[in-house]
Amino acid sequence: MGSEEIKIPEELLEELDKIAKEASKSKSFHIKRAIKAYLEEYYYLKIALARLKDKNDRLITDEELRKALGL
Incomplete structure (x- = not known):
């Protein structure tokens, strides 16, 4: 596993400390999860923008989506 040094603003570190203590998980655990969520x-x-630009990819209305999902 690689490592990277980053600077995190103090207010974010304070929030991270609170969350880590509340969840009984390390700060590293939460940082990794946050990065993973951001990348996803x-x-x-990127996929949504590519589909939006694709003239062959048909867009549907909210109503069509609800009907397709049976809502």
Whole structure:
């Protein structure tokens, strides 16, 4: 596993400390999960933007989606 040095603003570190104590997990655990969540969101956004630009990828309305999901 690699390592990277980063600077984190004090207010974020304070929040991270609180969360780590409340959850009984290390700060490292929460930082890794936050980075993973960010990367997943980033890649989902890339896919969504690519689909939006694809003229052959049909967009559907909210109503069509609800009907397809049986809602």
